[in-house]
Amino acid sequence: MSSLGLTGLIFGIMLACMAIRIPIAVSMFAAGAIGYVTQTGWLPFSNFLNTQAFARFANYDLSVIPLFILMGHFATKGGISKALFEFAAAVLGRFKGGLAMASLLACAAFGAISGSSVATAATITSVALPEMRKHGYSGRIATGTLAAGGTLGIQLPPSIVLVIYAILTEQNISKLFAAAIVPGIIAMFGYMLAVAIYVRVSPGHAPEVEDAPPPLTARAIAGVAPIAVIFLLVFGGIYGGFFTPTEGAAVGAATTFLTALLKGEMTIDKFKECFYGTATSAAMIFLIFLGADLMNAALALTQVPNQLAAVVGSWGLSPLIVVVAILLFYVLLGAVMDELSMLLLTIPIFFPMIMALDFGMSKDLTAIWFGIMVLMTVGFGLIAPPVGLNVYIVNGMAKDVPMGETYRGVMPFLISDVLRTMLFLFFPIIPLWLVGFIK
DSSP states (O other), X not given: OOHHHHHHHHHHHHHHHHHTTOOHHHHHHHHHHHHHHHHHOHHHHHHHHHHHHXXXXXXXXXXXXXXXXXXXHHHHHTTHXXXXXXXXXXXXXXXXXXXXXXXXXXXXXXXXXXXXXXXXXHHHHHHHHHHHHHTTOOHHHHHHHHHHHHTHHHHSSSOHHHHHHHHHHTOOHHHHHHHHHHHHHHHHHHHHHHHHHHHHHXXXXXXXXXXXXXXXXXXXXXXXXHHHHHHHHHHHHHHTTSSOHHHHHHHHHHHHHHHHHHTTOOOHHHHHHHHHHHHHHHHHHHHHHHHHHHHHHHHHHHTHHHHHHHHHHHTTOOHXXXXXXXXXXXXXXXXXXXXHHHHHHHHXXXXXXXXXXXXXXXXXXXXHHHHHXXXXXXXXXXXXXXXXXXXXXXXXXXXXXXXXXXXXXXXXXXXXXXXXXXXXXXXXXXXXXXXXXXX
């Protein structure tokens, strides 16, 4: 069988397994195993699997993933989301569409201590959706806003997606986190602007300005103070050189636990749920790592990725055209795969290709900028039809809202995503500005 035919077979097996609802980790493992055994035989495959599994899971950097996940679970179970929304509603409730904007602000703040899109969408929806519906927001704008707001959970540090990208490409996690701050803030304000425009262009989806918006009380301010302390402690410590990102994740998890404990929200049952949830999520991610490693090794043996890079280089295309093509591919791939699987499968193929191109920047800055561009596109896939994981999560919690209405509700935010991605594509200095301050 030719190399191209074998590559097609590997991808075909993976997609066929996914089509019959086999978990993505198992699908990639099965496809990679068949591809590897076909090319090398059973004994080399066994040796590779033995050494690769240990090499992957013995990596100290991987410990940052369960620690940040645990931090997010403590935040979810600790009643922090309600305090965030109450504060945001008090600040923005006086504007038309204010509660929707408040939901986005709460999503951004919660995402800054959870690093998870799914957790952010589900947690803030449970608090904000009943309030928005009670105040007269349509199901379309309410669910669309919350689905889009959930993506802020991975667009702001500590983004699990960025952690995995850093591990795969051997980049500095602190610099990637710094690069994500400005784009994440721009994303939040871009979504707020989308709400402000939409509720004025399409009347009836949000109430007029309330005569008596929620007051900004000392209690509301005190409710968000612990979140600010956690964020400053974790990222101030990382960027100040007091501890590594892994140590910062441990400090963040411990501080978030203490905050939940002091708020009286953390019970023994919730404490157990946090660790069970962390173990489940981390195990899923690590198994995807192993499946992706095996599949990428099988693809590497075919030499097709190297041939593809050589062919693309011989075309003489503009580096920006190549990046745009890759980002469009991620948009299409997002229709059938989750964000972690996409990264683990494609970064080993696309990253060397990007590093071989000249963007007028150092290789380190190019790697960081490409990571941010990928992050923006992954967020796009979480709300774009026909899948949109966040859309399904939020719509599942809004039983009275048709799925089609939620997809209509995310359209203004998808437009904001496209405009923001184009901005960072043509002006890399925006995401890279803060990186210059990190040693």
